[in-house]
Amino acid sequence: MHDPNPGLDRLTTPCLVLDEARMTRNIRRLAAKAEALGVTLRPHLKTAKSVDVARRVLTGGSGPATVSTLAEAEVFAAAGVQDILYAVGIAPQKLPRVLELRARGCALVILIDSLAQAQAVAEAAQAAGQPIPALIEIDSDGHRGGLRAGDPELIEIGRRLHDSGAELRGVMTHAGESYGVDGSAAHAVFAGKERDATVAAARALREAGLPCPVVSVGSTPTAHAAEDLSGVTELRAGVYMFFDLVMAGIGVCDTNDIALSVLTTVIGHQHDRGWVLVDAGWMAMSRDRGTAAQTVDQGYGVACDLGGRIYPDLIMRQANQEHGILALRPGSTERLPNLPVGTRLRILPNHACATAAQHDRYHVIPEDGSGALMEWNRFGGW
Amino acid sequence: MHDPNPGLDRLTTPCLVLDEARMTRNIRRLAAKAEALGVTLRPHLKTAKSVDVARRVLTGGSGPATVSTLAEAEVFAAAGVQDILYAVGIAPQKLPRVLELRARGCALVILIDSLAQAQAVAEAAQAAGQPIPALIEIDSDGHRGGLRAGDPELIEIGRRLHDSGAELRGVMTHAGESYGVDGSAAHAVFAGKERDATVAAARALREAGLPCPVVSVGSTPTAHAAEDLSGVTELRAGVYMFFDLVMAGIGVCDTNDIALSVLTTVIGHQHDRGWVLVDAGWMAMSRDRGTAAQTVDQGYGVACDLGGRIYPDLIMRQANQEHGILALRPGSTERLPNLPVGTRLRILPNHACATAAQHDRYHVIPEDGSGALMEWNRFGGW
Structure with missing residues (x-):
């Protein structure tokens, strides 16, 4: 069987993951649109x-x-x-x-x-x-x-x-x-x-x-x-x-188009509060709360499993510098998934520009299915 | 006369400025407190x-x-x-x-x-x-x-x-x-x-x-x-x-204790809206809006002149990635200062941890008054 996450379990968390296949699809979509518009x-x-x-x-x-x-x-x-x-x-x-x-x-x-x-x-x-x-x-x-x-x-x-x-x-x-x-x-x-x-x-x-x-x-x-x-x-x-939750929230894309996510590891729980603590806080996600004013507030991001499948209603409700607190959205009838200490997750970001800026490289899941992750540098500054 | 800003007018903007004298004062203050507490x-x-x-x-x-x-x-x-x-x-x-x-x-x-x-x-x-x-x-x-x-x-x-x-x-x-x-x-x-x-x-x-x-x-x-x-x-x-506006907002320090600021340059105006546009946006300030829930909302930061003197009621009301929009606070009776294109300002941040993380170095105003700015590297990552 094809491994959808070649090596994501061996990366140091938190870190930035880029899904090349989604990125390519997004690039082609706007290129076609521009061509149609002349x-x-x-x-x-x-x-x-x-x-x-x-x-x-x-x-x-x-x-x-x-x-x-x-x-x-x-x-x-x-x-x-x-x-x-x-x-x-x-x-x-x-x-x-x-x-x-x-x-x-x-x-x-x-x-x-x-x-x-x-x-x-x-x-x-x-x-x-x-x-x-x-x-x-x-x-x-x-x-x-x-x-x-x-x-x-x-x-x-x-x-x-x-x-x-x-x-x-x-x-x-x-x-x-x-x-x-x-x-x-x-x-x-x-x-x-x-x-x-x-x-x-x-x-x-x-x-x-x-x-x-x-x-x-x-x-x-x-x-x-x-x-x-x-x-x-x-x-x-x-x-x-890349797309992001803000773009999905106004209907420009679907959450399945979002090519960027932050890989994180579960480091604890507050069971009576329904909290799962992870090692990605706002330093890894950015302080961007762009969905706060949208119809659906996604907190600091939407939690997915390693394969990129969204956990229904599980979002990062709060963030400290190096702690994220995952919990179900207010009013959710979903059940909190079992995520023991050491479990790895991916968090879809509110704002790709802001989240990417917190990192110095992309860990890229190659679209050719070859398995090995690629590493692409990114830079900042003025 | 002693030049309070040795070389701030020659730096590339936006960038991070650290006032060593204020930092030293802040360091000594807590060291004395810890000693008194034993x-x-x-x-x-x-x-x-x-x-x-x-x-x-x-x-x-x-x-x-x-x-x-x-x-x-x-x-x-x-x-x-x-x-x-x-x-x-x-x-x-x-x-x-x-x-x-x-x-x-x-x-x-x-x-x-x-x-x-x-x-x-x-x-x-x-x-x-x-x-x-x-x-x-x-x-x-x-x-x-x-x-x-x-x-x-x-x-x-x-x-x-x-x-x-x-x-x-x-x-x-x-x-x-x-x-x-x-x-x-x-x-x-x-x-x-x-x-x-x-x-x-x-x-x-x-x-x-x-x-x-x-x-x-x-x-x-x-x-x-x-x-x-x-x-x-x-x-x-x-x-x-370093302190910051969030700490000043809850009375832990005064705004004059804040040792960190972002140096920026005026790049435009929307005169009829009372806006001054600067080249520090959220990429330079961070997306942190920690004062939003405080008694006084400081927007994305408080504007000061090159010498660190606050312009009354002038704050960064909005921020795009590389644009900051300065304007008077809502309800202010102050007059917007005359800040032509090219004017340099310093912006006090909401949250020192978040703002500093957007930069790879500090430009340090030395406390010994020697004049020359120092450059101290900072790092990120996990």
Whole structure:
């Protein structure tokens, strides 16, 4: 018989487990969706922070890709990724690192949403005598940064970039508020907002005689729900490759699609309280409680056996630094499974980006069924 | 004039800043308290995870110390710490690493609270032909693991350890529930529970003819509030060396005692919403929202200028992975300070253990006023 967990019983716990078969299925699903929509997929590598994952998720070895830190840009550029969008508004102090990456051959594009940044970018480009291409961030849902599509400052910023030799590359948005609504129809509304806001901004720039080749949108919920991306050139998403309980809770995936879990060992019980104590606390799971505001609160995660089968209603109800307390959900009629000290379990995480960030490597269950676990490094920092 | 921030304006943001003068003050404060109480202080190194901090916090270079992972035990043992308590219930699979550390000369003590663990420890000690000293965890407040002091299993576990050659070293407890109550008087109640439960358990073991040389209690709130620790031999605490907003929120310290902060740079604004966007999101702050349930909710942290002076009512209201959104607290009558793009700020964290864990080093403002920042590494993992 095929062993579904080659070596999981020999790992030091807690540790991070990645199910390659699920990841591949998730990667293919969004790649097919982007193709059907007629847009380029620019995967966000901030969830994975792993060169091994990047090799599997990027359609070409050299990109396109999205990152959330310059440390990611530097690591992925060194691994051969050449087409990178750094999708967090630039701090002027970071421009020397941007220039250095570009000088080393990485076609790095940055993000701005203010005249102050446009001025800093223009000055850095002029001083260096080389362009620094930038997208202008558009606010499509009030989530965080960005200009409204009709803001007259948009044209001013575009002109400042264009006239200075910095290079106006286009516009982008991220409907982060889509994480807060449930179901494909609701996500499609946000996908429409992303498209409408960026296409309107692109039109405004072009009508002012400015270039706007790139129109970039995306989040995992909106990417999967989008129906028509006319006028959009590229789609970004990150957590779709692993998925998590937050995404399952709003209907973007099923819990059986979640590729990431934390391996843990039972270290004790409080029988009269119905508690099973494990050696994965918030240090291994992260403090993310993203399902707390959802219809079903999953605590710090959902407990599965070594083969990935969910124990009905068994969740991590509380977490200390290195202790997790598993118990049945409030009101459950299930029976607590017998899990003696030393039993190994896997916990599905609320938020893949946050949980993965607590670990320095993935222990990968290979999809080819070859048996031996692989180890893929991941990195952090800025 | 003395420059209070030697080089903070040249660091890559976000990053972790440690104020050595505040840390030293905090270390001295609890050391004096332990001395007045007549107990040995066994600092918990899980907050700092740094050999440089350990050197400053340990009364002797070789301990005593407490750790929360075997990785910590291994790193600190390699740095010369010889007297270590691993204060998380042992998973039987970890016993070979415990034996290896002990064989290398580290006087590592482990923790158990079940017959299953006692049996595993006894078997491992017998197979190795060397003792494995263990404390039995006592539950003094219903917080997580441990036996009630009157539980007859306590004697059975003690006997199993003692008769097997594993070695019964004593009892310990941690009143984690003390974090949930406000003020010294309330913390003193939990300090009393810690003392009463462990002293009663020690008496029960001794009356059964078993040894119990160690009676170990502690948490930062109870350590600072304890008035009488008769019968207790040692005191454990961890976060006291750095402090944080959670500790300030329950009156254990003042915000001016908090030695840890995250340095960040302003990257944008949403002027009509009163938002200042910074490049420290939850990846830099952690997802910990420990003040959410306190009287004053500090969001993801309190904003200070580079010199560490708090901006009245300015907190991190929301956090994305690499974006923090600063705004005034709800209902504030303060005026939003003028913080242009590129301005640097420091954010005091909710929970020092969680925030520090997001970083691989401390940038230390030296207490001797010498000017140059120091860099102290920290580590993670299990």
